[in-house]
Amino acid sequence: MFPSENQVAGCLIGQCVGDAVGFVVEGAAASVCRPYADAVLLRGEIPGTRRGGFPFGQFSDDSQLARELVLSLMAYQPFDPADYGARIRDLFTTGRIVGGGRATAEAAARLASGVPWNESGTPPPNAGNGSAMRAGPVGLVCFNDPDRLIGLACDQGRITHADPRCSAGAVAVAGAVALAMTEGPLDVPAVAATLATWANRVDRRVGDAIAELPGIVAMSPADALPAIQAIVAADFDDGEAAGGVSPFVTTSVLWSLYAFLRTPDTYRQCLHTAVAVGGDVDTTAAMAGAMAGARVGLDGIPRPLAERIEDRGEWRLDRWRDLAGRLWRRCVAPVTGAQLRD
DSSP: OOOOHHHHHHHHHHHHHHHHHHHTTTTOOHHHHHHHHIIIIISOOOOOOOBTTBOTTBOOHHHHHHHHHHHHHHHSSSOOHHHHHHHHHHHHHTTOOSSOOHHHHHHHHHHHTTOOGGGOSBOTTOOBSTTTTTOHHHHHHTTTOHHHHHHHHHHHHHTTBOSHHHHHHHHHHHHHHHHHTOSSSOOHHHHHHHHHHHHHTTOHHHHHHHTTHHHHHTSOHHHHHHHHHHHHHTTOOOOOTTSSBOSBHHHHHHHHHHHHHHSTTOHHHHHHHHHHTOBSHHHHHHHHHHHHHHHHOGGGSOHHHHTTOBBTTBSOHHHHHHHHHHHIIIIITTOOOOOOOO
16 A cells, blocks of 8 residues: 555554653553553543653654654655764763653764764663564655665664664564554455564564564553563563563553554554553554554544644644655655565
8 A cells, every 4th residue: 555645644643643642651650550541541531640850642762763753764865873872872962852762862972972873872781672563664765675674673683782683672562563553354364474573584583572462462561561561571581570561662562552453543542552561651642643644644643632742842834744744745745666575
């Protein structure tokens, strides 16, 4: 399917909305996140809650970094990792970053000291979700080219995260955005198999975990999280069983994919699943929101939530719609070719 401008806007704005909704309760337990998600996403209430002085609607580093990736993709074709690295560096050195992660902050500091982009990534075993959370736009511009999608997702990711699991997670998120735009009902086993194949080209631990998703999607959220934690236990000790989804890349990417594939055509319910579980929910909701937004388009995202997004009083809905239109015209609309394939 050829992506529409509405789907491109849905992906970008869907990420921001998910990020902003999750940001309010990031790190909280399910006992806090579930009633909050019920109120905001099921009953449509707009909370008066503020976090760190920011009003409801402020999105975090997840969407700030995705935005800078979009701007870099439009400025340089082919993709220039050095330019994107400079944009990451500047977000941190100018103090504009909101809720930045440790690994990304360390990489930004190395970039600021003159370390080149291909050496700046925080090394293994650091395997957080910082490179995956911003990878959604890659799926938009590489929707019909899996080889380019994998290469670009990895290149943008290793600027900050050198662990191959992080790159594989970025491939999975970008791939899910691309596949979300498929016409007709989503075939969950087929989507999981395709994403596993692509992720396995980077890291088999992540790809093999994704391959187990079809059996998990049929589970309730209460059963799905322990099942996902059990899958990743052989690779990494999350240590977060009581605190919801951890920032470990495989856990958070699997949960985002679970939330999306469970209800791919219902944006509110997708975000509810991503947030209600507790833990690193701004990131899980940002990734799931990008996938679901690409699926349903901007028209399928609740307008009252979309109208609240901002970044320190800037980058509100109209500016994101303009950015989406420019991205579509410059990087998506000119592309022709075969549909996605293994």
